[in-house]
Amino acid sequence: MSFKLDSVVPWGRNLDEYRTMFMLDDADMKKKIAGFGDGPASFNCEATRMGCSVISFDPIYIFTREQLRERINEVRAIVMKQMAENVDNYVWTKIKSLDELEHVRMSATEQFLEDYDFGRREGRYIPYELPEKLPYDENTFDIGLSSHFLLMYMSLGYDFHIAAMTEMLRVYREISVFPIVDLDGKESSMANDVISYFEKSHIVEVRKTQYEFQKSENMMLTIKNRA
Numbered sequence: 001m002s003f004k005l006d007s008v009v010p011w012g013r014n015l016d017e018y019r020t021m022f023m024l025d026d027a028d029m030k031k032k033i034a035g036f037g038d039g040p041a042s043f044n045c046e047a048t049r050m051g052c053s054v055i056s057f058d059p060i061y062i063f064t065r066e067q068l069r070e071r072i073n074e075v076r077a078i079v080m081k082q083m084a085e086n087v088d089n090y091v092w093t094k095i096k097s098l099d100e101l102e103h104v105r106m107s108a109t110e111q112f113l114e115d116y117d118f119g120r121r122e123g124r125y126i127p128y129e130l131p132e133k134l135p136y137d138e139n140t141f142d143i144g145l146s147s148h149f150l151l152m153y154m155s156l157g158y159d160f161h162i163a164a165m166t167e168m169l170r171v172y173r174e175i176s177v178f179p180i181v182d183l184d185g186k187e188s189s190m191a192n193d194v195i196s197y198f199e200k201s202h203i204v205e206v207r208k209t210q211y212e213f214q215k216s217e218n219m220m221l222t223i224k225n226r227a
């Protein structure tokens with residue numbers, strides 16, 4: 001794994017945002033869940049505190065807590081400046097202002113950092129880069145999630161997304177990806193092609209969720225293995 005820290009923009013969402021994006025109800029929260037590309041999200045930490053079983057996979061987990069904290073401090077002002085320049089691209093109903101956004105994101109990141117060393121020792125934060133082979137057997141776990149990674153980064157290409165989601169579906173009975181738009185919030189032909197590919201062999205559903213921060217990012221893709 002040759003992931004470079006200066007190529008990373010650690011910026012994480014929280015449990016409430018994950019539950020809304022992926023429509024995770026109480027029954028789902030009792031299942032074995034993994035987040036792929038969770039980065040510094042507080043989903044794992046907060047869900048673990050509730051007694052849930054969550055593993056997070058991300059290449060940034062090769063770095064130490066101090067390295068991640070330093071990088072978060074470096075990018076914080078840059079990200080906030082970009083947000084300020086693009087306020088019209090976002091829906092300010094749940095999060096009402098830039099100040100609130102910074103508070104929500106930094107609070108998630110701080111909870112992640114507090115939990116990181118303990119979580120790594122417990123095997124909850126695993127350094128891993130899709131689409132590497134996961135060290136688990138077929139259908140071992142229940143739900144694999146990808147928030148703001150798969151289907152967003154078009155430059156990774158169609159083959160990357162097919163390989164990544166195929167490997168997730170080997171180990172997880174179902175996977176969900178949110179959102180289904182690219183980094184500019186636009187529908188992409190690549191996402192449509194990926195959906196068509198899995199429709200041939202899997203149960204595929206696209207659903208509207210209550211989560212919308214970047215405009216148009218309110219659709220979730222779920223792909224299930226056939227029994």
Ligand SMILES: C[S@@+](CC[C@H](N)C(=O)[O-])C[C@H]1O[C@@H](n2cnc3c(N)ncnc32)[C@H](O)[C@@H]1O
Pocket residue numbers: 008010011012013014036037038039040041057058059060128129130131146147148149
């Ligand atoms: C925009 S962040 C999303 C963080 C978190 N999921 C959230 O929604 O708050 C994208 C994450 O994908 C991770 N990532 C990049 N390449 C990856 C790969 N090949 N496999 C898994 N995760 C990757 C990055 O390190 C980063 O943490």
